[in-house]
Amino acid sequence: MKKSITCLLATCALYPAVSFADIEIKPSNGVGILAINGKAVETKTFFSDLPELKAKNGTTQIVVEYTAEITESADDYVLEDSDTFVLTFKAADTTVRVQAPEISNRYDLKSFNRNADWRLLDDRGNPLSFTWGKLEKEGFQLGRDYEKELEEFNSTDTQAAVKSLNTETHSFNKSVPTSQPPSNVHPDQKMVGQMLEYWYEQASDETKNNFKNWLETGQ
Amino acid sequence: MKKLLLAVAVSVAAGSASAATIYEGKGLTYTLNGDLQIQFRKEVGKDEHTDIEFDDLELKNHVSYDLGNDMTAFGRIDFGFKNAADGKYDDGSNLEEAYLGMSFGNTSISFGKQNFASDEFGIEEAYEMESKNDRFDAMGTSGDDTIRLDVELANAYIVASYEMDAEGEASENGEYFDLFASTEFNNITLAAAYQNATESIGAEDFDTWGVSAAYDAGFATFAIDYSTTDDVADQYNVASVFAVAPTTKMAIGVIDTDFDSINKEDFTEWYANVTYKFPTQKNVSLFAEIADTDQSNSDMGYLAGMRLKF
Numbered sequence: 001m002k003k004s005i006t007c008l009l010a011t012c013a014l015y016p017a018v019s020f021a022d023i024e025i026k027p028s029n030g031v032g033i034l035a036i037n038g039k040a041v042e043t044k045t046f047f048s049d050l051p052e053l054k055a056k057n058g059t060t061q062i063v064v065e066y067t068a069e070i071t072e073s074a075d076d077y078v079l080e081d082s083d084t085f086v087l088t089f090k091a092a093d094t095t096v097r098v099q100a101p102e103i104s105n106r107y108d109l110k111s112f113n114r115n116a117d118w119r120l121l122d123d124r125g126n127p128l129s130f131t132w133g134k135l136e137k138e139g140f141q142l143g144r145d146y147e148k149e150l151e152e153f154n155s156t157d158t159q160a161a162v163k164s165l166n167t168e169t170h171s172f173n174k175s176v177p178t179s180q181p182p183s184n185v186h187p188d189q190k191m192v193g194q195m196l197e198y199w200y201e202q203a204s205d206e207t208k209n210n211f212k213n214w215l216e217t218g219q
Numbered sequence: 220m221k222k223l224l225l226a227v228a229v230s231v232a233a234g235s236a237s238a239a240t241i242y243e244g245k246g247l248t249y250t251l252n253g254d255l256q257i258q259f260r261k262e263v264g265k266d267e268h269t270d271i272e273f274d275d276l277e278l279k280n281h282v283s284y285d286l287g288n289d290m291t292a293f294g295r296i297d298f299g300f301k302n303a304a305d306g307k308y309d310d311g312s313n314l315e316e317a318y319l320g321m322s323f324g325n326t327s328i329s330f331g332k333q334n335f336a337s338d339e340f341g342i343e344e345a346y347e348m349e350s351k352n353d354r355f356d357a358m359g360t361s362g363d364d365t366i367r368l369d370v371e372l373a374n375a376y377i378v379a380s381y382e383m384d385a386e387g388e389a390s391e392n393g394e395y396f397d398l399f400a401s402t403e404f405n406n407i408t409l410a411a412a413y414q415n416a417t418e419s420i421g422a423e424d425f426d427t428w429g430v431s432a433a434y435d436a437g438f439a440t441f442a443i444d445y446s447t448t449d450d451v452a453d454q455y456n457v458a459s460v461f462a463v464a465p466t467t468k469m470a471i472g473v474i475d476t477d478f479d480s481i482n483k484e485d486f487t488e489w490y491a492n493v494t495y496k497f498p499t500q501k502n503v504s505l506f507a508e509i510a511d512t513d514q515s516n517s518d519m520g521y522l523a524g525m526r527l528k529f
Contacts, residue, residue, distance in 0.1 A: 074340055076275075078279065105376065
């Protein structure tokens with residue numbers, strides 16, 4: 001692990017133009033992505049484009065719902081939402097398709113809510129493993145604050161909780177040029193390298209991603 | 220059998236839709252659904268004129284209480300406003316369904332003003348038709364003194380209902396006993412229904428039977444049903460639904476009605492419709508349809524409309 005991170009840092013230094021790829025999230029029909037990594041997803045309107053459903057490589061947490069068309073008679077149906085699920089998975093450099101089985105009766109909807117029959121597939125069609133939990137809000141359901149609910153969810157010990165999403169991370173200052181004058185270079189580069197390596201391993205996924213972005217865009 | 224529609228449900232970019240759960244807490248859930256549809260329509264027939272009609276202008280209220288141990292108490296009140304909007308009567312709204320019930324796991328029993336079991340039957344995919352949907356639709360599929368039992372299983376759905384005649388009471392009308400069963404396997408859905416109907420107290424009773432089958436071939440769904448009322452009429456439907464674009468689907472169908480009485484003219488009706496769902500909101504759709512019959516002195520009908528559901 002240490003070697004790979006050293007290599008990564010070295011690569012960043014030598015090839016500053018290397019792009020750190022994201023993962024893209026694609027919901028299938030009937031699936032709504034409500035939040036990604038603690039941030040609520042804005043709703044697409046007829047006059048605005050669909051917000052980019054993207055996350056950095058690594059651990060990703062999404063909030064999802066499925067809206068089923070429940071058959072009421074031979075020629076009518078009503079819409080019913082599934083419970084609100086939190087899915088946490090790991091992926092890198094791929095498109096993650098979020099799928100749910102087609103549901104048209106209450107029996108299947110109850111079963112879905114009980115078993116979380118979600119399927120996450122990468123761009124090669126391979127299933128991704130995930131952990132899951134549910135976001136539950138007591139009271140009026142209109143205008144739910146998913147960001148606040150996720151903060152509470154991520155402070156629990158639920159399997160799908162990602163505690164680091166609640167941790168404040170450092171924002172690397174992109175306005176400061178990273179190419180410092182030679183006089184600022186520390187004479188003990190071995191120690192600098194060790195410290196970089198040490199602190200990188202102490203960083204959360206989000207801080208690492210911020211750091212990578214800073215390297216990418218700051219040079 | 221709505222699965223015929225769902226099987227080719229058009230995909231949308233956002234993929235999201237939403238029902239309106241208004242309140243959820245301490246075991247209580249209150250959901251409000253709406254179905255608003257308006258049509259610019261000229262009916263099939265002779266000397267028909269174009270007008271604006273409402274078909275489905277409903278607000279559906281559903282309340283349930285979780286009683287624990289997989290038991291739920293539920294109630295439903297649906298108001299329909301289409302007749303009021305079409306100027307057919309003046310009292311504002313029409314109570315379409317009103318019932319209370321209990322569910323135990325996957326079995327529920329309900330009492331009140333609701334649809335019969337045979338209302339589940341049928342595969343037709345038209346927006347509007349000159350014909351009845353099927354023989355059950357012709358005989359009656361809803362009542363106000365109805366006891367209904369629903370059992371939902373993994374691959375089967377069974378419904379039974381009984382409408383009391385309520386002799387001497389304000390709600391006095393006919394007596395109906397209905398059964399419906401359907402099952403799904405390997406992309407095939409099979410269903411059967413039965414009804415014994417006595418349309419008013421002391422009147423002759425009629426038996427109606429029906430069977431249907433639908434096959435989801437992936438690129439399209441094909442379906443057929445046949446229903447018959449003893450000594451009255453036979454009817455069959457053939458329909459197919461297929462996607463013509465990522466947001467657009469098309470349905471075509473034929474209905475043939477064959478009356479036992481020589482005084483009624485047998486006829487065949489066909490229809491073709493197209494439905495576009497907005498990529499941003501799958502609950503908003505635009506549609507258009509043409510239809511005609513082989514009856515004498517009948518002109519083709521057409522409609523175009525818009526539908527919003529929530």
